[in-house]
Amino acid sequence: MSIDKDKIKHISKLARISVDEKKIDGLAKDLSSIFKFIEQLNELNTDKVEPLTSILNEPLRSRKDEVTDGKIREKILENSPQKNEEFFVVPKVIE
């Protein structure tokens, strides 16, 4: 499949990445060649194959639902780009 400009705009919207208008053509070319490469898989008939869901031979473990950590608010907030006392700060979302 070839990936055109509109498709790039749509995907970048979904991925929440703004794409520079000047870079869209190059990106479309790169992604088109990658998808051409990926689509080799269509040569294979996989109608009777179950998709792999885990490469581990054992089932996933479950654990007790209990609190094992916490009370580290100060530490967590240290890495925040913008904070206000005990809160993360983001641009206004409610008018």
Next chain:
Amino acid sequence: MTDICKKSLTELVRLIKKKEIKSEEITQSFIKNINNDKKLNTFITNCSEEALNKAKNFDKSPKLDTLLPGVPIAVKDLFCTEGVKTTAGSKMLENFVPNYESTITNNLWNEGAFLLGKLNCDEYAMGSSNETSYFGNVTNPIAENTVPGGSSGGSASALAADLTPATIGTDTGGSIRQPASFTGTVGLKPTYGLCSRWGIVAFASSLDQAGPMTKTVEDCSLMLEAMASFDKKDSTSINKKKENYSKNLTDNIKGLKIGIPKEYRVDSMPNEIDKLWENGKNLLKDSGAEIVDISLPNTKYALPTYYIVAPAEASSNLARYDGVKYGFRSTKGNNLIEMYENTRSEGFGDEVKRRILIGTYVLSSGYYDAYYIKAQKVRQLIKNDFDQSFKKVDAILTPSTPNSAFKIGEKKDDPISMYLNDIFTVPVNLAGLPAISIPAGTDNNNYPLGLQLIGKPLHEQKLLNIAYATEKKINFKQHLNRWWEK
């Protein structure tokens, strides 16, 4: 002792245990080498001062009953280290200081080692040449202007240039084995689930696995022993008894069966690599192993499968970088959505963005079945191929890479030719198997080339033994003229 930094990890540990050398002396020697590495650009964060203090403290009351007593070790900057900047080679995490320690590094420190610094890598481990790092490309010590491979390129270069006695990397599609091959060093990707992923910056969670990078197979067994552990904090960690890989290492591999997959002979492969592979077969025969021809028919579909599965998981994992809780935030934008979009656009590099976009697309409504489910079906077929072969053989021998180290910039503008570098390493990750790359010879330019041995799940000991026997026969010696110090 002038050649401290050239010694193997095993030898350094032996000298420390016999009290013939102090941790401080070792640490000083490596720091001296690190201070001359500017042209290689292997370190993102240098922890020399703290390392020297730890060495001095160790020497005051040496605790010798550990695996890595008093050994300074630099690690890939993808492992979270408490109180020490962890960047993943990205602008997004340029100033990120974790307040927790990854399980793997914690295991190393519990065995007596301490941190020497954080090593450069491709951004979020996405790359095969260490050219995608926000902190600049790394150079391979084998020659000026050559790439060290990637994504653990800083780790491989630092190790080969004697800037750390051993190191650790992560391997999602070949990121330990390909740089090991390019730098003439040993690199092991363990069975998926043997080493905890907790505290490692995530790329593609069903493929990511941490592993040792060392100068010798013996060192590799020692490091793996220190790293591997069951970890409740990683839901895919395998609960098994710890093994003494270094103590049980033997070069007796008589009667073991080694498979040679015909599909790994690719058209574009240079003659030298074919010869090297042939030589490897003969050496294994000399050691008493039996060579068996096998077939892994779906090998050619491994890379296309990988380039659906890995970006899909990456797009999901990297959704967390939104400029709110940690990491970079753009100052541009008038509302929350624009802040997200600008943060991710400015914070991620081109290759990372490319993969997030591929991943987003293959998971999007209407395309999920055609791409993602299709890939997971082919992944099952690739795993079945290995399962069938391992009924007949104990391990599989292949080249590690289809070429030796290439020039910086040579493949940068052609993503497909860059991706093809991982053609021999990617199938192993898709099937969750252990595999090791060992230096096996050189090409016409005198650049190192590696051979890869692939094992059954959790058969690391057998894999290490075969690698150990092969290494002894090959007797690879690398002489670097240390051009970067001039």
